[in-house]
Amino acid sequence: MVSFKVSLVSTSPIDGQKPGTSGLRKKVKVFKQPNYLENFVQATFNALTTEKVKGATLVVSGDGRYYSEQAIQIIVKMAAANGVRRVWVGQNSLLSTPAVSAIIRERVGADGSKATGAFILTASHNPGGPTEDFGIKYNMENGGPAPESITDKIYENTKTIKEYPIAEDLPRVDISTIGITSFEGPEGKFDVEVFDSADDYVKLMKSIFDFESIKKLLSYPKFTFCYDALHGVAGAYAHRIFVEELGAPESSLLNCVPKEDFGGGHPDPNLTYAKELVARMGLSKTDDAGGEPPEFGAAADGDADRNMILGKRFFVTPSDSVAIIAANAVGAIPYFSSGLKGVARSMPTSAALDVVAKNLGLKFFEVPTGWKFFGNLMDAGMCSVCGEESFGTGSDHIREKDGIWAVLAWLSILAHKNKETLDGNAKLVTVEDIVRQHWATYGRHYYTRYDYENVDATAAKELMGLLVKLQSSLPEVNKIIKGIHPEVANVASADEFEYKDPVDGSVSKHQGIRYLFEDGSRLVFRLSGTGSEGATIRLYIEQYEKDASKIGRDSQDALGPLVDVALKLSKMQEFTGRSSPTVIT
Numbered sequence: 197m198v199s200f201k202v203s204l205v206s207t208s209p210i211d212g213q214k215p216g217t218s219g220l221r222k223k224v225k226v227f228k229q230p231n232y233l234e235n236f237v238q239a240t241f242n243a244l245t246t247e248k249v250k251g252a253t254l255v256v257s258g259d260g261r262y263y264s265e266q267a268i269q270i271i272v273k274m275a276a277a278n279g280v281r282r283v284w285v286g287q288n289s290l291l292s293t294p295a296v297s298a299i300i301r302e303r304v305g306a307d308g309s310k311a312t313g314a315f316i317l318t319a320s321h322n323p324g325g326p327t328e329d330f331g332i333k334y335n336m337e338n339g340g341p342a343p344e345s346i347t348d349k350i351y352e353n354t355k356t357i358k359e360y361p362i363a364e365d366l367p368r369v370d371i372s373t374i375g376i377t378s379f380e381g382p383e384g385k386f387d388v389e390v391f392d393s394a395d396d397y398v399k400l401m402k403s404i405f406d407f408e409s410i411k412k413l414l415s416y417p418k419f420t421f422c423y424d425a426l427h428g429v430a431g432a433y434a435h436r437i438f439v440e441e442l443g444a445p446e447s448s449l450l451n452c453v454p455k456e457d458f459g460g461g462h463p464d465p466n467l468t469y470a471k472e473l474v475a476r477m478g479l480s481k482t483d484d485a486g487g488e489p490p491e492f493g494a495a496a497d498g499d500a501d502r503n504m505i506l507g508k509r510f511f512v513t514p515s516d517s518v519a520i521i522a523a524n525a526v527g528a529i530p531y532f533s534s535g536l537k538g539v540a541r542s543m544p545t546s547a548a549l550d551v552v553a554k555n556l557g558l559k560f561f562e563v564p565t566g567w568k569f570f571g572n573l574m575d576a577g578m579c580s581v582c583g584e585e586s587f588g589t590g591s592d593h594i595r596e597k598d599g600i601w602a603v604l605a606w607l608s609i610l611a612h613k614n615k616e617t618l619d620g621n622a623k624l625v626t627v628e629d630i631v632r633q634h635w636a637t638y639g640r641h642y643y644t645r646y647d648y649e650n651v652d653a654t655a656a657k658e659l660m661g662l663l664v665k666l667q668s669s670l671p672e673v674n675k676i677i678k679g680i681h682p683e684v685a686n687v688a689s690a691d692e693f694e695y696k697d698p699v700d701g702s703v704s705k706h707q708g709i710r711y712l713f714e715d716g717s718r719l720v721f722r723l724s725g726t727g728s729e730g731a732t733i734r735l736y737i738e739q740y741e742k743d744a745s746k747i748g749r750d751s752q753d754a755l756g757p758l759v760d761v762a763l764k765l766s767k768m769q770e771f772t773g774r775s776s777p778t779v780i781t
């Protein structure tokens with residue numbers, strides 16, 4: 197057995213290591229600066245209680261983006277030096293964010309060991325490569341992102357760090373080969389175990405869904421399917437699940453080979469960035485992929501926690517997606533057969549889920565943006581299904597959102613609704629049919645999001661400042677609105693969203709600026725917490741329509757007047773210099 201020594205390296209604090217909504221995300225060149233990654237990793241170790249470090253088992257992996265392999269080698273050396281007992285690594289550094297959560301919660305090592313935390317190496321949906329983004333975040337024992345109490349401590353530690361221990365002489369570990377490598381250090385044995393990226397996750401999915409019924413759906417000739425991993429880590433699961441387990445043809449997988457630069461693309465599953473899928477599904481305004489589009493299409497982001505669901509020439513908004521999953525879960529998904537404990541959405545997500553919760557008599561929660569808020573509810577047994585407008589959907593099977601889970605949930609609902617069809621007796625019920633049926637039952641929440649990416653941070657702050665100021669004079673605001681579009685309803689109330697966690701009582705302030713209209717419409721403005729440069733302003737626009745004769749409009753048309761009001765009220769163009777958003781979803 198190779199032995200290693202521990203040396204102490206002196207360092208000094210580096211500015212700007214405050215973790216955002218989902219960890220620390222910066223350009224690769226920033227991460228490559230001397231001690232940058234090391235300082236953050238040590239600040240994290242120092243923020244944890246001793247038993248989470250000494251003798252502990254730690255998962256380290258991610259979406260395989262550029263710099264992952266080097267980062268893993270550094271973290272392994274630091275883990276060894278900090279007295280960690282074993283590090284678990286997905287083969288080739290690949291583990292999706294949901295798979296990491298599942299592994300922390302479910303995996304038991306050959307010697308009975310269980311992980312107590314993970315470093316997830318990802319910048320999620322941000323591009324990768326030498327000039328793009330890298331990221332790191334720490335997840336806790338419950339499989340969810342570290343709560344603010346820990347991330348605040350990490351940040352404080354980054355401001356005072358003076359030294360870190362490292363096992364400089366520990367040889368590079370081959371993370372491409374499955375197996376355990378053992379070392380001997382001053383505090384005893386240290387193992388690095390490399391294992392199959394998909395095994396544990398596939399097992400979990402099979403315990404949640406009825407794979408046989410999905411298989412039957414996928415083998416039905418009129419049901420065609422397509423999945424785009426955007427060259428992210430979802431590719432490491434897609435072949436195994438959709439092709440090997442469920443029998444989909446190889447040709448149904450698009451961009452399913454994980455690449456360290458995501459093939460030069462932007463691995464964010466939305467109508468702008470998932471271009472190839474959007475064209476194949478017959479939804480592109482400019483390219484036509486030719487041929488009849490598949491009945492079902494889906495995409496994932498870089499670390500496979502996000503999802504986009506499409507039907508033939510049809511886009512399902514994420515806010516509708518979670519509402520539809522919640523409305524159908526009990527009959528369609530075995531995991532939920534005894535009912536839902538409750539449902540939750542993030543504040544900017546449309547109120548489609550609220551209506552389902554009300555009709556079905558389910559507990560309902562509105563939380564700030566960020567998955568960690570759902571985790572607390574789930575740990576307390578208060579929430580089964582949740583989702584966000586930002587293409588995140590999930591359940592209490594883990595403590596992260598789960599892109600492939602969402603696809604399997606939709607396939608389960610389709611299989612359920614098509615029981616008779618699959619037996620040869622009826623017409624195929626499509627994705628679009630399911631959504632339209634849902635609107636007819638619950639009403640439709642027209643919804644759109646405008647993103648202004650990488651705008652000047654000062655200008656963005658000023659814009660938000662103006663919107664807060666306007667909130668104190670609603671009569672004035674309503675006068676402005678009437679001057680723009682007299683048919684738009686009055687603003688009934690306006691505030692900055694604040695959340696008191698019903699489980700731990702913690703309060704999160706300034707979680708987005710809301711204008712709530714008398715007819716149930718909403719305008720929400722937020723600054724993104726996940727960007728790595730400048731500021732990104734997000735504007736969320738929503739309007740509820742109950743009248744069945746009016747639920748079939750084009751959503752941009754239906755929302756036109758409200759959009760206009762939002763842009764003029766906020767002086768968007770004046771502050772940002774932008775005449776149109778970077779992305780509309």
Ligand SMILES: O=P(O)(O)OC[C@H]1O[C@H](O)[C@H](O)[C@@H](O)[C@@H]1O
Pocket residue numbers: 217218320542565566567568584586588723724725726727734
């Ligand atoms: O802050 P934003 O850029 O709007 O991003 C918000 C999103 O960030 C990450 O993806 C989190 O995991 C999500 O829970 C959150 O909704």
Ligand SMILES: [Mg+2]
Pocket residue numbers: 293320321497498499500501502
């Ligand atoms: Mg992600």
